[in-house]
Amino acid sequence: MSENIHHAGSADANRANNATLAARDLRHVWHPCTQMHDHEALPPIPVRRGAGVWLEDYDGNRYLDAVSSWWTNLFGHANARISAAVAAQAGTLEHVMLAGFTHEPAIRLAEQLTALAPAGLTRCFYADSGSAAIEVALKMSFHYWLNRGQAGKRRFLALSNGYHGETLGALSVGDVPLYRETYQPLLLPVITVPSPDCYLRAAGESWAEHARRSFADMEAALERHAGELAAVIVEPLVQCAGGMRMYDPLYLRLLRDACDRHGVHLIADEIAVGFGRTGTMFACEQADITPDFLCLSKGLTGGYLPLSVVLTGEDVYGAFYAEYAQQRAFLHSHSYTGNPLACAAALATLDIFATEPVLERNRALAAHMAACAAPLAAHPHVAEVRQCGMILAIETVRDRATRAPYPWQERRGLRAYRHALARGVLLRPLGGVIYCMPPYVITPQEIELMLGVAGECVDMACAP
């Protein structure tokens, strides 16, 4: 940079670099999901801009966003179509409360989501984050049974190793100790059933056989608790925060049938897996089921703005529909419920799905990911390479024979994270699981870079 520019610049932008911004950040910003002390060794990276799968920092380094910025981004950063839609909406109507008022983006989005979702999901209740959508689904299910005169149905059943968000209700139905354990005294008592997680299947057992065998636990729990249960909640096909653990669609089919037989709602949390991540638009499609509640967020706005929605059907809607004096209404709200800017981003995202062969293109990209990752399966510290659509995970272990993981205190994932950053790829391992869930605009060459670096990260994470 020339002296001239340096001194002429009145704007901070001319002086801004990674170090100065990180220092300013650390004076006031408290980061999510972070031990802030870690930033003494590894300061946060200030991102100046994004384009496609790439993020660029203030020192000019570029990072391939292999985790879609916490699984939100579908069609790249600064996507021209979505940006234009948000800008146009911002110049027209930025926000209006959704009680007593409505707006075209919320109406059109509800029309399009109900048309796209599994048959029977005809009603959309908007919220503003994934966790908020889970709270809505839990409250709505409980309240449905109350309105139907079954006040005793007030408990929830969840899978081990599940994740549904961080607010207290959502955390209650989650089972990842890292997030949950500290707050245990504050949480609802939930019934937990072992996950059909295929990583835990017996040698020689197929994913479907394992699903069928695991289902015995679910069937027994439903039989025992149906009278006090409002709903079962699951992440269809992939338990993402729990380490990208996957299971066969057969489990969902058995679960739908059992929930019907026992009179219990089924809540499908597709906040992470919706919008094509598993290969189909919604993961539930692979089991050909309709849940009673479908929770969506993350990719809903293409990764642009916070928005979530709970879809449900006429039976649930009808249980709340009555003269005001009957006091059956669902009086839940968030200030930014159904925000027009977020709805505009979601509409632009759905428009890309409608006008481009996204899922078909993804099949080819997913096959390329599989091919690039295949050699890693033979690594002496890799217990499993698994994939579901555009989600690919590599499970590293200390001992391949016993599958004993490395002690968490060694923080080997952090080594991998740092190595990947140095190589220009943003990977953020979940414990011993190094995974890729890239935006759908990734190219085959970028997939080769991403998985090449993921392979180096396996070596880094597993070095003595």
Ligand SMILES: *Cc1c(COP(=O)(O)O)cnc(C)c1O
């Ligand atoms: C991320 C996530 C949530 C929570 O969404 P937030 O927007 O972070 O509150 C809930 N369920 C699943 C499956 C998720 O991956």
